[in-house]
Amino acid sequence: GEKHRLSAEIERIVQGHLKYKYEDVSDGWDLIHQEGEMKVYRREVEENGLVLDPMKIFHTIKGVTGHEICHYFWEFQYRMEWETTLDSTKIIEVLDPQTVVFYQVHKRVWPAAQRDSCFWSHIRSFTSSDEDQPTWLVVNYTTSHLLAPIKSPQVRIVANVALICETVINEPPLNPKDIKRENIECKLTYVAFVNPGGWVPSAALRSVAKREYPRFLKRFSSYVLEQTRDKPILF
Numbered sequence: 001g002e003k004h005r006l007s008a009e010i011e012r013i014v015q016g017h018l019k020y021k022y023e024d025v026s027d028g029w030d031l032i033h034q035e036g037e038m039k040v041y042r043r044e045v046e047e048n049g050l051v052l053d054p055m056k057i058f059h060t061i062k063g064v065t066g067h068e069i070c071h072y073f074w075e076f077q078y079r080m081e082w083e084t085t086l087d088s089t090k091i092i093e094v095l096d097p098q099t100v101v102f103y104q105v106h107k108r109v110w111p112a113a114q115r116d117s118c119f120w121s122h123i124r125s126f127t128s129s130d131e132d133q134p135t136w137l138v139v140n141y142t143t144s145h146l147l148a149p150i151k152s153p154q155v156r157i158v159a160n161v162a163l164i165c166e167t168v169i170n171e172p173p174l175n176p177k178d179i180k181r182e183n184i185e186c187k188l189t190y191v192a193f194v195n196p197g198g199w200v201p202s203a204a205l206r207s208v209a210k211r212e213y214p215r216f217l218k219r220f221s222s223y224v225l226e227q228t229r230d231k232p233i234l235f
């Protein structure tokens, strides 16, 4: 598609996530939460007293495709229906049909100061040779923007988040037209590198993150299931 000022950075960040995705979580990652198909891993990383803990979540959602998951995660108009940790969100620039810049104000996490964020958000699919279903992904990556000035007392977070989804078709019927929702499932990898942008008590931030990431992914998954239940499958 048309190139723009962020094209090179987007390519670099997307390729980086695809490289990391296959990195196994055995060394240095702790399994901190398991719930059904969801496995939540965290690496404990601090930088001059600031908790930067990368998060990595694996989840399998039966009855939806990776395209549907990425569609509802990326499309702006659904965000406030599943995102419960935001006070506001708005698009401030559309760079191409797969890339927008949005500005968000996050709900305050006491005792920390209120956070806000400005991300480019990019959605894309690609088919690797051996897979029959395309992989879909969304990346949200912090960017500065004239329409999102940093103003005190809000603290700007720095984040790099990716949602990478593969679609599995179990017992595929002879005719692909006969594929039903009970034959499909989405295997997703969610990674989040969030720098709080300013000091937050380590223990408080760790317990909020441990509680909020699984909660957010659970709520988002249920939202997509209910939105797609009686709709034709979006492959």
Ligand SMILES: O=S(=O)(CCO)c1ccc(-c2ccc(C3CCCC3)c([C@H]3C[C@H]3c3ccccn3)c2)cc1
Residues within 6 Å of the ligand: 083, 085, 104, 106, 109, 112, 115, 140, 157, 159, 161, 192, 194, 195, 196, 200, 205, 208, 209, 212, 213, 216
């Ligand atoms: O997947 S996304 O791209 C969806 C975009 O709408 C995404 C999700 C979460 C965050 C985020 C932002 C701020 C915080 C902290 C930092 C200091 C105080 C708040 C946290 C930590 C606390 C964890 C958390 C996890 C999930 C939801 C909310 N809270 C997470 C950013 C982007």
